[in-house]
Amino acid sequence: EIVLTQSPATLSLSPGERATLSCRASQSVGSYLVWYQQKPGQAPRLLIYDASNRAAGIPGRFIGSGSGTDFTLTISSLEPEDFAIYYCHQRSNWPFTFGPGTKVDIK
């Protein structure tokens, strides 16, 4: 099973600041890496697929990058609605897996 490690576990930032979230895979997943945002009481929301492609309706401040084993989600300037938990997900090898999440909270 491919293990995804996300860091940091928690990121405390202010609106307008830049957020950099990391996802590392225990073996290569190519570009089959997906990012989701989840807010309390809600289902996850697709942000980025295939490592760097923004999903429909996702603002340009969300930027995905990386390939192989190292991936990054950057939020260029945090908006109040961006404070949430972010998960990465690999769909390269079965069983597919999720990372443990990074919580972005308000400083």
Add this chain to the structure above:
Amino acid sequence: EVQLVESGGGLVQPGGSLRLSCVVSGISVSGNYMTWVRQAPGKGLEWVSVVYAGGEIHYGDSVKGRFTMSRDNSKNTVFLQMKSLRPEDTAVYYCARGPNLDVWGTGTTVTVSS
């Protein structure tokens, strides 16, 4: 508009069984890749199972041999039959569409407790 509506959750004793349903509208389940994902209370997301358009099915290690995913094309519904349930299966169970899980249902809650 694609919509996914899960149902079938509830309280069940350890060792019991439950069948979850995900009714899909706006797309055909037979032509799509459908996934179950769960989330234990206060925890992260866990991938459970997937059925491909061609019918191939795969499971997560923690549910393999106990859970069975299936679909009924005539009802445009996917199912998750869960047996030998354990307290650690307690979670909100979501179904989602596609290889990138671009559409999610609102989830159904399963509680395994005596």
